[in-house]
Amino acid sequence: MQTGSQNGVQNGCPINKEGEEFNPYRNWRRPDLPSRCTYGRSKDSPHSNKSCPKPVRPKILNSVLDNIAGTPMIRLNNIGKSEGLKCEILAKCEFFQPGGSLKDRIALRMIEDAEEKGFIKPGATIIEPSSGNTGIGVAMVCAVKGYRCIIVMPQRMSLEKVATMKALGAEIYRTANGIPFDQPESHVGVARRLMEEIPNSFLLDQYRNPSNPLAHYDGTAEEILDACDNKLDMVVIGTGTGGTLTGVARKIKERCPNCKIVAVDPEGSLIAEPAELNQKGKKFEVEGIGKDFVPTACDRQFVDKWYKAADKESFQMARRIVREEGLLVGGSSGTALHYGIQAMKDFGLKEGQRCVVIFVDSIRNYMTRFLNDEWMGERGYLEDEEEEPSK
C-alpha cells in the first residue's frame, strides 16, 4: 500500500535514507499513515494480485494450510424473519476456517508473500501484534512451516485465545490495556522493539501490510461474489485493521457498483466516519473490532454508511445467532448482524434483495466470556434479554 517516499522509500526504489536495502518487515513505519492503496489491477499497482478461486479440495490435504479459505455461505432462516425483514440474509461463515477465524487467510498470505519476495527465510522468527485471531492464524502457519512465532497481545483479550496460541507453540507477550498504539508499551510498540532486538525476525504488521486487504480482495470477496452469482445488494463488515473492509468493499464495488457497503465500528473506536460519530476513550469489550487509530490497511472510501456498535446488543445478538440459527460464532458476528439488521431496515431492503454479513470468528474464543451468564450478568449485558419460556 505504500508507494510514495515515506522513510526514504521512493516509488520502486527499495533503498532507505541511510542507503541500506529497505526491508518492509524490519524497517519501522507507523501503522496509522493514510491508506494509499492502489492494489486494483492497474499496471501501476505495486502489488501482485493472485487468482484465488474457491478451492476444490482433494480427498487428502498436504497440511492444514490447504484447508484455509473456501468457507460456506449459509442462509439465516429465523432472525431476519423475527425482525420483520423480507430480504434474504446470508452469512459468510469464516468461523469454519481451521484456526477458527477469517484471519487464517491473511496469516497465510502475509507469510507466503514475504517468503516469495525473499524477506522471510528458514530459521526466521515471525512477530505479530494481534487481538488474537491473527495471532492464532500466524501461530498455525508457523507451526506447519517451522518458524519461531511471537505474538504480542493486549491483556483484555480472552485466555482462550492465549491457550490456543501457546498450544500452537507461540510465545506470548501481554501488554496492559488502553495504552495508545504509538507508545512503546503498547502491543504495537512492544512488537516493534522485539523486531529490533531479535536477529532474523520479521514483523508482519497486519495494520499496514498490503497482503492483508489483498487476501480479501483476491479471496474472500471472490468467494462471496461466486456464491451470490454476482447478485447482492448489501454487505456488512466489522472493522479492526480494516483489511476485510478494504479488500471486500473494493472488489464488490468493482463488480456490483450498486451494492451498499455497511461498516460497523464499536463505540469508543476511532475508525468510523464522520469523525464526530466516534467517542475517544470509551471502553468496548467485543474483541477483534475497533482501534484507537485508523490503520493504514483501512481504506474507507467505499463505505456507504457507518454504524457505531454497543457491547450489550452485540453479545445478545451473538447468543441469538447460536441459539436461533445454530451457528457457533463469536461476539463480533453479533455486532455485524445486529447493526446489519438496522442497516437493512434503514436502506429498506425488500423481498428478493440480498444482504451478506461476514461472521469472523468462532465461539471457541469466548467460552468464559459472552457464553458465561455470570460474565454477562456482572456487566449488565443480560438485561432485557428475552426470558426463556417457563417449563
Ligand SMILES: Cc1ncc(COP(=O)(O)O)c(C=O)c1O
Ligand atoms: C473477531 C474479529 N472480528 C472482526 C475483525 C475485523 O477484521 P479486520 O481486521 O479485517 O478489520 C477481527 C480482526 O481481528 C476479529 O478478530
